[in-house]
Amino acid sequence: MINCLIIDDEQPAIEIIEDYVKKVPYMKCVATTTNPVEGLAIINKENINLVFLDIQMPYLTGIDFVKAIQGKCKVIFTTAYDKFAIEGFELDIIDYLLKPVPFTRFLKAAQKAFDIFETEENKKPAAGLPNYIMLRGDTKGSFVKVELTDIDYIEATGNYVCVVCGNKKIIAHTKMSTLENLLPAEQFIRVQKSYIVNIFKIATINGNSIKLKNNEKADIIIGSTYKEAFLEIVRNRLADN
Incomplete structure (x- = not known):
């Protein structure tokens, strides 16, 4: 199960992504927030694997947010602006979704995230059991x-x-x-x-x-x-x- 956090300064945008997450059987929405600073606190407190993140927000931009979490979890940008795409991928985000986000496009990003997490899990050594x-x-x-x-x-x-x-x-x-x-x-x-x-x-x-x-x-x-x-x-x- 991929535990998700949704951060966007617009509540209607959060509700759309949250509804999409509920439709995907291998994803779970753990928390949502309109405040990116609060989002940092959530990541430090909860077991978050993936963040759906807006870019243009008050207090902290999505770009600054990714730099702040230092790889603690994966990120998919959800934004109305395409001008940050190159910078986003340089920060090793999973995908870049442009609003309004169609469910089919969301599902493609979700599957990409699933494949990445599954590959990383398979690369982990066996759980410490001697053989x-x-x-x-x-x-x-x-x-x-x-x-x-x-x-x-x-x-x-x-x-x-x-x-x-x-x-x-x-x-x-x-x-x-x-x-x-x-x-x-x-x-x-x-x-x-x-x-x-x-x-x-x-x-x-x-x-x-x-x-x-x-x-x-x-x-x-x-x-x-x-x-x-x-x-x-x-x-x-x-x-x-």
């Missing part, structure tokens, strides 16, 4: 890299843990709690004292029994201490919620 863990190997100073997507489940065995990846088992000298803290909670959940399961590898849940997609032999029982937290995750992901 592997490192386990100590059999010999001193050796380590084994294990991709999180390969892990079916992890079983505690005394002072060791067994990381099961399909038919492959990796034994590591570490505590279950230490390993649990390294794993992203969005992907792994402890279902009993001795087992951590990859949520994405679960095939079926029948009562207290968990069956995994890639490991038909594994029959993991949900412990009473961990059952409520586990079932809460399951309920949140039910298709018929």
